[in-house]
Amino acid sequence: MFNDQFKLSRRRFLSSFAVTTGAIATGAGSWVFPAGWANAAAGPIKVGIATDITGAMAYAGNADTNVARMVVKEINDKGGLLGRPIELYVEDTASNESVAVGNVRKLVQREKVDMVLGGVTSSMRNAIKDPIVARGKTLYIYPQLYEGKECTPYIFCTGPTPAQQCDEFIPWLIKNGGKRFALPSANYVWPHTLNAYARKLIESHGGEVIFEEYYPLDQVEFSSTVNKIISNKVDVVFNTIIPPGVGPFFKQLYEAGFLKSGGRLACVYYDENTLNINQPEEIEGLASCLDYFKVLAKDDPVSGRIQADYDKQFPGKFLLAAGSAATGTYRGLKLWEAAVKEAGKVDRESVAAALDHAKIAEAPGGPAEMVPGKRHCKMNMYTAVAKSGTYEIVARSQGLVDPKEC
Amino acid sequence: MDSVLIAAFEILSFGAIIVLVTLGLGIIASMMGIFNFAQGEFVLLGAYITYLGATSGLPVWTGMLAAPFIVGAFGFVLERLIIRRFYLAPIVAMLGTYAIGLIIRECIRGLIGGRYISVSEPIGGSLDFGDVHVSAWRFVIIVVTLLVMVASYLLLARTTFGLKIRATLENPALARASGISTSAIYGSTFAFGAALAGLAGALVVPVFTLFADLGIRFLIQGFVAVMVGGIGSFAGPVAGAGVIGVLSAALPWVMAPVIADVLVFVLAIVFIKFRPQGLLSGRRV
Numbered sequence: 222m223f224n225d226q227f228k229l230s231r232r233r234f235l236s237s238f239a240v241t242t243g244a245i246a247t248g249a250g251s252w253v254f255p256a257g258w259a260n261a262a263a264g265p266i267k268v269g270i271a272t273d274i275t276g277a278m279a280y281a282g283n284a285d286t287n288v289a290r291m292v293v294k295e296i297n298d299k300g301g302l303l304g305r306p307i308e309l310y311v312e313d314t315a316s317n318e319s320v321a322v323g324n325v326r327k328l329v330q331r332e333k334v335d336m337v338l339g340g341v342t343s344s345m346r347n348a349i350k351d352p353i354v355a356r357g358k359t360l361y362i363y364p365q366l367y368e369g370k371e372c373t374p375y376i377f378c379t380g381p382t383p384a385q386q387c388d389e390f391i392p393w394l395i396k397n398g399g400k401r402f403a404l405p406s407a408n409y410v411w412p413h414t415l416n417a418y419a420r421k422l423i424e425s426h427g428g429e430v431i432f433e434e435y436y437p438l439d440q441v442e443f444s445s446t447v448n449k450i451i452s453n454k455v456d457v458v459f460n461t462i463i464p465p466g467v468g469p470f471f472k473q474l475y476e477a478g479f480l481k482s483g484g485r486l487a488c489v490y491y492d493e494n495t496l497n498i499n500q501p502e503e504i505e506g507l508a509s510c511l512d513y514f515k516v517l518a519k520d521d522p523v524s525g526r527i528q529a530d531y532d533k534q535f536p537g538k539f540l541l542a543a544g545s546a547a548t549g550t551y552r553g554l555k556l557w558e559a560a561v562k563e564a565g566k567v568d569r570e571s572v573a574a575a576l577d578h579a580k581i582a583e584a585p586g587g588p589a590e591m592v593p594g595k596r597h598c599k600m601n602m603y604t605a606v607a608k609s610g611t612y613e614i615v616a617r618s619q620g621l622v623d624p625k626e627c
Numbered sequence: 628m629d630s631v632l633i634a635a636f637e638i639l640s641f642g643a644i645i646v647l648v649t650l651g652l653g654i655i656a657s658m659m660g661i662f663n664f665a666q667g668e669f670v671l672l673g674a675y676i677t678y679l680g681a682t683s684g685l686p687v688w689t690g691m692l693a694a695p696f697i698v699g700a701f702g703f704v705l706e707r708l709i710i711r712r713f714y715l716a717p718i719v720a721m722l723g724t725y726a727i728g729l730i731i732r733e734c735i736r737g738l739i740g741g742r743y744i745s746v747s748e749p750i751g752g753s754l755d756f757g758d759v760h761v762s763a764w765r766f767v768i769i770v771v772t773l774l775v776m777v778a779s780y781l782l783l784a785r786t787t788f789g790l791k792i793r794a795t796l797e798n799p800a801l802a803r804a805s806g807i808s809t810s811a812i813y814g815s816t817f818a819f820g821a822a823l824a825g826l827a828g829a830l831v832v833p834v835f836t837l838f839a840d841l842g843i844r845f846l847i848q849g850f851v852a853v854m855v856g857g858i859g860s861f862a863g864p865v866a867g868a869g870v871i872g873v874l875s876a877a878l879p880w881v882m883a884p885v886i887a888d889v890l891v892f893v894l895a896i897v898f899i900k901f902r903p904q905g906l907l908s909g910r911r912v
Contacts, residue, residue: 275733277840279741408885437888439844441835444637448630463742465844468836476753476762477633498836499744500751504681538740 323559399456653864667842673828702821855906
């Protein structure tokens with residue numbers, strides 16, 4: 222008797238468990254943020270955000286969603302766009318391309334959003350661009366720094382490209398580090414393409430690449446690499462290893478005495494989020510080149526206002542940082558807003574035509590403008606160095622830097 | 628010469644880390660016949676507890692000391708509530724423990740915001756022997772791994788409790804007839820395996836930083852190590868872990884890392900094909 226009851230309750234438990242997990246898998250993961258008011262005549266403009274709310278890229282996806290909510294709220298509070306409120310549709314791409322495609326289709330086909338912004342990794346962009354742009358016939362804005370070469374019509378990129386991150390940075394590294402470079406890298410498309418660009422610059426500025434080596438994405442043991450760096454007397458480690466490997470790698474380098482003997486670390490995706498991966502002394506002097514650093518908020522009033530707004534609305538773990546596409550998201554939405562205003566309507570053709578040459582005066586790190594015909598974005602670039610757990614700006618671009626794409 | 632010494636130390640230390648992570652997995656697999664897919668998340672829990680201890684202002688080592696006990700207690704409760712329902716269905720047990728692992732992993736991912744967080748070690752910096760710099764903390768890990776190995780061996784081979792565990796593994800019905808409470812033995816063995824994972828997590832988190840996928844990173848290597856070493860004894864998985872750990876760290880010194888990564892698994896598969904019972908087989912401790 223006892224046994225029968227036990228079996229029954231376990232079965233019931235299992236079935237209800239299955240229902241719950243099913244609900245979690247399909248139902249959750251979508252959020253709608255309606256505006257506080259409505260325009261009965263035309264209805265709201267629908268903006269879709271497809272980003273990684275869960276999974277490995279969650280730290281970036283949540284920050285990007287926060288930025289989108291902040292920008293949309295700001296637009297709605299000022300009376301909306303073309304007199305219509307903006308409704309934000311957020312869809313979780315879950316750091317998983319196969320899940321993402323289904324969810325993005327929902328956004329494009331069921332919700333019929335007027336524009337989709339999102340994606341953090343290049344593999345995610347490649348997975349979702351077809352459902353959005355080709356089959357979905359919708360505008361797509363990709364906000365993350367990336368390897369370049371995305372020239373598909375109707376895709377607009379608002380993050381930095383290799384040219385923007387390297388053109389001024391590599392000469393600075395040669396001057397403030399040395400001529401002997403090592404390029405340890407994770408084995409996927411971004412490091413391969415970025416390294417090809419960086420190598421050309423290093424060699425044309427009188428430096429040399431001692432070795433360029435690729436590692437499996439989940440490798441966490443780098444003793445042979447560290448040994449090669451130390452024994453070859455490398456001056457600059459231009460790193461494109463990503464988490465989880467980057468923390469152990471920098472630590473092993475530090476313990477082997479690389480920094481003590483005057484070595485320079487460089488990593489172009491390093492921002493405020495990644496500072497926590499190592500103890501401050503392990504990455505002292507690490508140089509990065511991005512479109513925004515939080516220290517800029519101190520001397521640039523526009524950046525200061527945006528940073529303060531963000532911190533007030535979203536205090537907590539998800540930071541407004543350039544390496545997680547948060548600043549690219551801000552630029553993307555504002556450029557799109559400017560384009561819609563100019564076009565006076567929200568259909569894909571008119572907005573794309575206006576977005577092609579859109580400009581904004583205010584964004585984190587300074588103004589930004591699209592390069593006509595290129596669908597990439599000119600922006601200010603800053604070189605910063607890690608000093609006891611924060612960044613210090615050591616160089617800044619003279620005006621907006623050209624993305625040199627397409 | 629210097630670089631040979633450094634290479635030997637680094638390879639040994641990574642071997643020790645893999646042994647440490649695999650110990651608990653091996654004990655649960657060998658002594659209970661359960662392939663615990665949540666083992667990696669027990670490692671993660673140990674790491675997370677260490678991080679919590681460090682951020683609450685206590686010295687880092689207090690969190691490290693607490694981690695094995697807390698994770699062990701958690702494992703005990705988990706065995707009571709869930710794992711014991713799986714003993715007769717090993718395949719279901721794999722799925723069930725995988726689900727438990729997934730829940731733990733995603734909860735911790737939420738708690739740390741999906742970030743990668745540095746946890747400092749109680750003994751930091753490097754030990755310098757002339758031009759040779761080796762990490763002090765990795766040295767500590769090697770020593771602790773040796774101590775834990777010896778202690779676990781003595782516990783299983785020389786104590787009454789160890790005898791009861793082995794008796795339960797050998798013949799549960801006879802063990803029960805002889806007055807051994809097999810369910811209590813299963814509970815404490817699982818807790819012991821979980822505690823070892825907790826300790827491993829606490830010790831390796833300063834090396835690898837805290838992130839949600841820390842445990843799953845080592846799970847596959849752990850299972851390969853158990854397969855190569857042989858199930859059914861304590862020594863088997865330990866030997867297997869030593870081999871896998873040393874191979875994974877040594878091969879990148881002589882070939883492209885991307886190839887080395889795959890080659891470890893190829894070698895393991897070939898080895899298992901020709902010696903399916905593993906390195907050390909048979910009924911021993």
